[in-house]
Structure formats: structure tokens, C-alpha cells
Amino acid sequence: MTGDRPVLIYDGRCSFCGIWVRYWQRLTGERVSYAPSQEVSAQFPEISQSEFQRAVWLVYPDGRRASGARAAYELMAHAAGKSWPLWLYSNVPGLDSISEGAYRFIAGHRNFFYQVTRIFWGKEIHPASYRLTRSLFLKGVAAVFLIAFLSMMPQVSGLIGSNGISPAHEYLNAIRDQTGVERYWLLPTLAWIDSSDAFLRGICWTGSGLAVAVLVGIAPLAALFGMFVLYLSLVSVGQDFLSFQWDVLLLEVGFAAMLLAPRALLPWKARPAGAVGIWVMRLLVFRLMLESGLVKLLSGDPSWRSLTALNFHYQTQPLPTPLAWYANQLPGWFQKFSTAGVFAVELMVPFLFLMPRRLRIIGAWITIVFQLLIAATGNYTFFNLLTIVLCVALFDDRHLGKFLPKKFRAADSEVSTSRRVAILPGALLIVIGMMQLAGMMGAPVSLAMEPAEILHIVNGYGLFAIMTTSRPEILIEGSNDGQDWQEYQFKYKPGDVRQPPRWVAPYQPRLDWQMWFAALGRSQDAPWFSRLMERLLEGSPEVLALLAKNPFPDKPPRFVRAKVYDYRFSDAATRRSTGDWWSRTYTGSYFPEVSLPH
Numbered sequence: 001m002t003g004d005r006p007v008l009i010y011d012g013r014c015s016f017c018g019i020w021v022r023y024w025q026r027l028t029g030e031r032v033s034y035a036p037s038q039e040v041s042a043q044f045p046e047i048s049q050s051e052f053q054r055a056v057w058l059v060y061p062d063g064r065r066a067s068g069a070r071a072a073y074e075l076m077a078h079a080a081g082k083s084w085p086l087w088l089y090s091n092v093p094g095l096d097s098i099s100e101g102a103y104r105f106i107a108g109h110r111n112f113f114y115q116v117t118r119i120f121w122g123k124e125i126h127p128a129s130y131r132l133t134r135s136l137f138l139k140g141v142a143a144v145f146l147i148a149f150l151s152m153m154p155q156v157s158g159l160i161g162s163n164g165i166s167p168a169h170e171y172l173n174a175i176r177d178q179t180g181v182e183r184y185w186l187l188p189t190l191a192w193i194d195s196s197d198a199f200l201r202g203i204c205w206t207g208s209g210l211a212v213a214v215l216v217g218i219a220p221l222a223a224l225f226g227m228f229v230l231y232l233s234l235v236s237v238g239q240d241f242l243s244f245q246w247d248v249l250l251l252e253v254g255f256a257a258m259l260l261a262p263r264a265l266l267p268w269k270a271r272p273a274g275a276v277g278i279w280v281m282r283l284l285v286f287r288l289m290l291e292s293g294l295v296k297l298l299s300g301d302p303s304w305r306s307l308t309a310l311n312f313h314y315q316t317q318p319l320p321t322p323l324a325w326y327a328n329q330l331p332g333w334f335q336k337f338s339t340a341g342v343f344a345v346e347l348m349v350p351f352l353f354l355m356p357r358r359l360r361i362i363g364a365w366i367t368i369v370f371q372l373l374i375a376a377t378g379n380y381t382f383f384n385l386l387t388i389v390l391c392v393a394l395f396d397d398r399h400l401g402k403f404l405p406k407k408f409r410a411a412d413s414e415v416s417t418s419r420r421v422a423i424l425p426g427a428l429l430i431v432i433g434m435m436q437l438a439g440m441m442g443a444p445v446s447l448a449m450e451p452a453e454i455l456h457i458v459n460g461y462g463l464f465a466i467m468t469t470s471r472p473e474i475l476i477e478g479s480n481d482g483q484d485w486q487e488y489q490f491k492y493k494p495g496d497v498r499q500p501p502r503w504v505a506p507y508q509p510r511l512d513w514q515m516w517f518a519a520l521g522r523s524q525d526a527p528w529f530s531r532l533m534e535r536l537l538e539g540s541p542e543v544l545a546l547l548a549k550n551p552f553p554d555k556p557p558r559f560v561r562a563k564v565y566d567y568r569f570s571d572a573a574t575r576r577s578t579g580d581w582w583s584r585t586y587t588g589s590y591f592p593e594v595s596l597p598h
Contacts, residue, residue: 009057012036016114023125027079069099120356132397140389142214149207158542161197168237169195189236221261228254246383251456276426281393293346295462307336309467315569316468318516319379364394381508471567472519478557489549497582562591
């Protein structure tokens with residue numbers, strides 16, 4: 001009765017078997033026939049009824065047969081891209097015995113595993129397809145790159161331009177004087193060709209154009225490669241101003257996204273998305289979230305361990321939003337509950353990403369809501385958006401299709417397989433990423449990490465390992481006579497106590513961010529700060545464009561200085577009576593009064 005196709009014979013009265021048989025029917029299509037033993041057992045008198053009840057049997061047209069785990073592995077080999085489990089079963093010592101033992105255990109407890117299947121997968125299991133997932137993910141990555149390049153465009157000259165705070169050409173010249181030809185590897189950047197302001201702006205314009213190309217569906221693989229190279233070029237010469245975790249995260253995501261990107265010029269002609277690329281992204285968001293929680297535990301910071309970190313966080317974070325003021329007023333018990341929730345989301349939820357479909361989707365939505373809550377109270381540039389984009393890789397087409405019109409849904413029959421060209425680089429990224437995670441927990445790290453770190457294709461993550469419990473703010477003042485001082489106003493960081501916090505994300509005012517870091521130490525620890533003061537004395541238009549208010553519009557001041565104030569959110573009564581969002585106390589000098597030499 002088998003004809004020219006193998007037939008899988010199973011217990012037709014077993015509900016557990018029925019769920020998985022229907023799944024494999026969808027995977028193997030017409031390549032395999034399926035029949036319940038109750039209907040065909042008479043055709044195989046050499047197999048007893050008890051043997052049919054204990055295991056499935058795969059019978060070939062030539063009479064060859066296999067049962068149990070062996071039959072399951074051989075059945076997999078008839079599905080596209082699923083032959084590797086059979087190879088492992090046949091070639092890895094001991095795997096055959098382990099597999100057969102596991103099969104017998106599951107077969108002996110079918111009712112229990114039927115309930116487990118219903119809970120974790122549902123009544124029906126469908127082969128995963130990721131065409132819609134890939135499309136949405138790649139467009140999300142392109143959107144974040146577009147934000148990053150457009151965000152840098154108005155700032156690049158003031159930050160690293162020739163008249164900026166930390167000129168790229170000076171940085172490259174210093175590297176050139178200290179190294180040989182290896183500098184091109186140690187500092188990979190196109191700025192070695194040209195580091196002029198026009199070239200740096202050209203990088204931003206070109207990167208923006210490539211991001212638009214991916215958004216509209218033109219040459220996504222080539223465009224992603226170009227965006228990676230261009231943004232790496234900026235990060236390599238950006239010094240303090242492009243040293244943030246979301247910058248290297250964007251590079252890691254952009255590089256890994258090339259494993260998913262269609263090679264076709266027009267992606268609608270491309271093959272289905274590869275499972276390897278999907279798993280690289282899932283393990284990346286797993287590391288990102290898990291490491292964010294681990295750094296808080298491993299740091300030994302008392303505010304995290306006592307669950308009081310959020311008592312301070314809302315008012316001491318770099319750029320709070322208006323909602324942060326309200327969050328800061330919440331009672332202490334709620335702040336402790338919220339801090340415990342942070343640990344739960346960062347240390348427990350990531351393991352759901354590695355679980356069966358339903359748990360994975362639940363974990364993704366919890367993480368997305370968590371990122372939205374963070375974004376509601378703090379301006380973290382494109383970091384929250386990029387993390388949400390990574391969570392898209394935790395979904396499949398069937399889940400995403402619930403939120404889109406039918407014409408945008410991927411065909412159920414389009415099963416994802418792994419492109420061979422992506423398997424090796426994907427496996428390397430996964431291995432190096434796991435090495436990085438192990439290294440974070442104290443394991444010795446291989447030298448193989450160094451190239452990955454130089455190119456920022458695998459990175460460590462974890463914000464706020466040590467919670468800042470106070471908020472020092474630097475206020476810069478200028479004067480023409482050394483007596484009457486006027487304050488420079490920044491666009492987004494706290495200054496005027498009556499000015500409410502502002503919404504600015506996903507744009508990142510990078511000078512405002514660095515001012516927050518500088519205030520946590522001494523001016524000697526932030527060498528760029530003295531150059532900022534020098535540029536203010538020179539009246540650099542590029543640097544002044546980074547500020548909200550220049551109190552000396554006609555000519556630069558003769559003197560500048562910087563003071564430090566301790567800032568705190570005002571309480572509700574103070575704000576009602578005075579309108580002040582902040583209260584501040586003078587704590588001392590940060591940078592002495594200086595002037596340009598005559």
C-alpha cells in the first residue's frame with residue numbers, strides 16, 4: 001500500500017500522536033504518506049499490535065522499516081532543511097541511545113505530554129514561516145539606522161568636525177603617529193580616506209539613503225552592509241560621543257541582520273527567511289536582556305539589592321521625561337515592587353525567548369511593554385525602539401498576521417529553512433555571543449572575541465549597573481568682565497528649575513548626554529570638556545549650535561567657568577506653589593575660570 005512513497009504508521013487513537021502527525025504532514029507534504037495503524041496493521045502481520053501501540057513506524061516501498069526515534073529522525077529528513085537531526089542521530093556517539101530512551105519515556109506518558117503540547121503549542125502545530133517577520137524586522141532595523149544617521153547629521157560637525165569639540169582628524173592623526181598599518185584594523189573607519197566635515201556629513205546622508213532603500217525594499221543585503229560600514233566609521237572616530245551601548249547594539253544588530261536579508265535586488269522575489277538568522281536574533285535579545293539584569297546583581301550595588309534603586313532612578317537618569325517627575329512621587333512600596341519587576345523581566349523573562357512558541361510570544365510581549373514603560377519615563381534615544389525591533393524575531397508570521405490585513409499575511413505553506421551560506425557565520429555569531437555571556441560571569445574568554453569587539457559585531461550590555469543616587473549637574477557660565485556671569489542653556493538637560501523635562505527620544509542630544517557623565521566625575525576625567533570650554537571662548541558656530549541659548553550672540557565672552565549643582569525633583573507641594581520642576585543646591589566649582597591667551 002506504500003506505492004512509491006514511505007508511509008508513517010501511527011496509533012490513530014492517540015491524541016498526542018495526532019497533533020504531531022498533522023504537524024509533520026504539513027512539513028513533508030506529498031513526500032510521505034500517513035496512515036493509522038488501526039486501518040493498515042493487517043498489511044504488516046510481521047509487526048504486532050503492541051509494537052504499533054508503543055511506537056510509530058516508517059515503512060519504505062522496498063520493505064525497509066524504522067520505528068521509534070529512528071523513524072522520527074528519518075521522517076524529519078523528508079522535510080526541507082530538516083536532514084541534519086538524522087545526521088546527528090547517526091554520527092554522534094550515544095545520541096541514538098539517548099533519543100530512543102527519551103522516545104520511550106514520552107510514549108509511556110502520552111496523556112501528560114498531550115497536555116504539555118496543548119499548553120505550549122496549542123491544539124494544532126503549524127510549521128513556522130518568517131517572511132512577514134523578516135520583512136517587519138528588516139524595516140525596523142532600517143528605521144533605527146535612519147534615526148541614528150539623521151540624529152547625527154546636525155551634531156556631527158559640532159561634536160567631531162574640524163571646529164568641533166573632539167575633531168576626528170586630530171584623533172586620527174594621534175592614532176597615525178602611534179601605530180603602523182595595523183591602524184586600519186584597530187580603528188576601522190572610512191574617515192581614514194577623508195575626515196572633513198563634508199565627508200562626515202556625507203556618511204550621514206549616504207547612510208540615511210541606504211536606510212530608505214531597505215524601507216522601500218531595494219537591495220536590502222547590500223544596503224545593510226553599507227549602513228553597517230558607514231555607522232562603524234562614525235562610531236570608530238566618535239570617541240566619547242559615540243560610545244553608548246545602543247551604538248554598538250545597532251552595529252551588532254545590523255551585522256546579524258545580513259543573515260536574514262534577501263540577496264535578491266527586490267526582496268519579494270527572495271527565498272523564505274532562514275531559521276539560522278532568526279535564532280541569531282533571538283539569542284541576541286536573550287543576551288541583551290539577561291546581561292542587563294546580571295550586571296545589576298554582579299555589581300553588588302546596595303540600592304539594587306535592597307530594591308530601592310527606583311527611589312533614585314527617575315530623577316537621576318540622564319534625560320528624564322515629564323512622566324518621570326510623576327513616577328518619582330510614587331510611594332516607596334511601589335518603587336520596591338517595580339524594582340523587583342525589573343529583575344523579573346531582565347533575569348527570568350529572557351528564558352522564555354528560548355521556549356516553545358506560546359511562551360516565547362508571551363516573553364516578547366512582556367519585554368515590549370517593559371521597553372515602552374522605560375521610554376515613558378526616560379529618553380534613551382533609539383535603544384528602546386531597537387530592543388522592540390529585536391523582539392519581532394520572537395514572533396512568526398502566524399502571530400504577526402493577526403494584526404495585519406489578510407493580503408499582507410505570508411502563506412502558511414512557505415516553510416522557513418536555513419540557507420547554507422548563513423549557517424557558518426550564524427553559528428559563529430551564536431558561539432561568540434555565548435562566550436561573551438560566559439565571560440561576563442567569570443569564565444575565561446577566548447582571543448576570538450577580539451576581532452568581534454573591534455568590529456562591534458558581538459558586545460556586552462547592561463545599563464545602570466551602579467545606580468546613581470544623586471544628580472550633579474554642570475552649569476557653564478560666561479562673562480566679559482569676570483563679575484557679571486551669564487549661563488549657557490542646553491537644549492535638553494536640566495538647567496532652569498522651572499523648565500520641565502522634555503521629550504526628545506529617539507533623537508539623541510549627545511553633548512547633553514555626555515554632560516551627565518562628566519558631572520559624575522572630575523573635569524580631568526573628561527578631557528573633551530576643556531575643549532568644549534575653549535570652543536565657547538572661540539565662539540565656534542558648530543559647537544554653539546548644540547546649545548539652546550548663547551548668552552553672547554555678538555561676540556564670545558572673555559571668560560568661562562563651570563559650577564556643579566545638586567538637582568532633585570521638587571515635591572508636589574513645591575511645584576504647586578512655585579511651578580518649579582526641580583530644586584537645586586550649589587555644591588562647588590567644576591571647572592575654574594579661564595580665558596584664551598592674548
